[in-house]
Amino acid sequence: MKTLGEFIIEKQHQFPHATGELTALLSAIKLGAKIINRDINKAGLIDILGESGQSNIQGEKQMKLDAFANEALKAALEARGVVAGIASEEEDHLVIFGKDKATHGKYVVLMDPLDGSSNIDVNVSVGTIFSIYHRITPIGTPITEEDFLQSGHKQVAAGYIIYGSSTMLVYTTGCGVNAFTYDPSIGVFCLSHENVQFPSTGNMYSINEGYYSKFPLGVKKYIKYCQEEDDATNRPYTSRYIGSLVSDFHRNLLKGGIYIYPSTAQYPMGKLRLLYEANPIALLAEQAGGKASNGTKRILDIEPRKLHERTPLFVGMESMVNDAEKFMAESI
Numbered sequence: 475m476k477t478l479g480e481f482i483i484e485k486q487h488q489f490p491h492a493t494g495e496l497t498a499l500l501s502a503i504k505l506g507a508k509i510i511n512r513d514i515n516k517a518g519l520i521d522i523l524g525e526s527g528q529s530n531i532q533g534e535k536q537m538k539l540d541a542f543a544n545e546a547l548k549a550a551l552e553a554r555g556v557v558a559g560i561a562s563e564e565e566d567h568l569v570i571f572g573k574d575k576a577t578h579g580k581y582v583v584l585m586d587p588l589d590g591s592s593n594i595d596v597n598v599s600v601g602t603i604f605s606i607y608h609r610i611t612p613i614g615t616p617i618t619e620e621d622f623l624q625s626g627h628k629q630v631a632a633g634y635i636i637y638g639s640s641t642m643l644v645y646t647t648g649c650g651v652n653a654f655t656y657d658p659s660i661g662v663f664c665l666s667h668e669n670v671q672f673p674s675t676g677n678m679y680s681i682n683e684g685y686y687s688k689f690p691l692g693v694k695k696y697i698k699y700c701q702e703e704d705d706a707t708n709r710p711y712t713s714r715y716i717g718s719l720v721s722d723f724h725r726n727l728l729k730g731g732i733y734i735y736p737s738t739a740q741y742p743m744g745k746l747r748l749l750y751e752a753n754p755i756a757l758l759a760e761q762a763g764g765k766a767s768n769g770t771k772r773i774l775d776i777e778p779r780k781l782h783e784r785t786p787l788f789v790g791m792e793s794m795v796n797d798a799e800k801f802m803a804e805s806i
């Protein structure tokens with residue numbers, strides 16, 4: 475049995491010039507995940523279900539656990555002294571850590587502390603998503619928004635934690651994807667899925683079909699394609715939608731499928747946020763042999779303009795994303 479801690483240190487030793495700072499950062503995320511996991515598990519008992527009464531900058535009602543997860547992860551990341559600051563779905567602006575850390579921390583982290591919060595109160599899987607970059611501004615100066623507005627292909631590492639029937643941490647540092655299942659009896663994440671790759675065939679499509687009438691024509695046509703019968707391509711596909719990006723992506727990664735959140739009449743730029751939802755999921759998808767696009771363009775090549783920018787997202791098996799893109803291109 476290999477623990478996440480051992481795995482991270484093993485990887486660090488493969489890079490002779492590594493300073494151990496990324497190891498410390500990943501270990502902070504591991505600690506934050508354990509704290510969030512503990513409280514999600516007993517949320518119904520300690521009065522942290524339901525809405526907090528506040529809204530976040532996206533105009534979404536914040537759940538108590540959104541705010542709790544944000545604080546837990548922020549504290550864990552600040553404590554290690556290797557992160558200069560964070561950006562989060564639940565923070566209006568970037569957060570710069572204490573003076574010394576702001577000048578000396580080498581990394582910035584972007585995060586969706588709790589993904590799928592509408593599922594919390596009904597005991598359905600939720601997640602945490604993180605994205606890690608080297609800061610661009612020189613060490614010794616304060617970090618700025620420029621450090622956070624980097625294209626996804628510059629990510630140093632990215633991953634998610636899924637709080638499901640078991641809790642798992644899935645991450646990449648750009649050398650494949652590895653997944654670790656949490657053993658609560660010993661409080662340790664253990665390597666359970668080494669070098670995860672999308673299967674070569676799959677038949678799941680995940681999209682909120684309730685918004686069908688508001689979708690672009692290409693997406694409507696692709697959904698119809700998924701529903702048509704064709705033995706050669708194993709159609710009709712199976713529709714699966716949890717309403718939590720992490721859970722939907724995780725299932726499609728293991729079983730083979732595509733997740734789509736396109737532009738809609740309500741959300742002309744889609745609903746998902748580029749920097750802390752689409753980019754980290756896109757890096758994982760590519761590292762697992764899949765593909766992520768906004769319908770026409772690679773997610774990881776988008777130049778971000780603001781912290782809470784949204785993007786349409788088509789992510790999953792490469793062949794399925796290619797098909798969806800084809801329908802989009804034909805319907806312009």
Ligand code: AHG
Pocket residue numbers: 534563586588589590591592682717718719720745
């Ligand atoms: P979050 O809970 O972090 O705000 O993210 C919610 C996102 C994503 O997880 C999910 O796939 C999507 O919103 C669901 O949206 P709809 O309810 O519009 O389908």
Ligand code: MN
Pocket residue numbers: 534563591
């Ligand atoms: Mn939200």
Ligand code: MN
Pocket residue numbers: 586588589590719751
């Ligand atoms: Mn989310």
Ligand code: MN
Pocket residue numbers: 540563586587588589590591
């Ligand atoms: Mn969230």
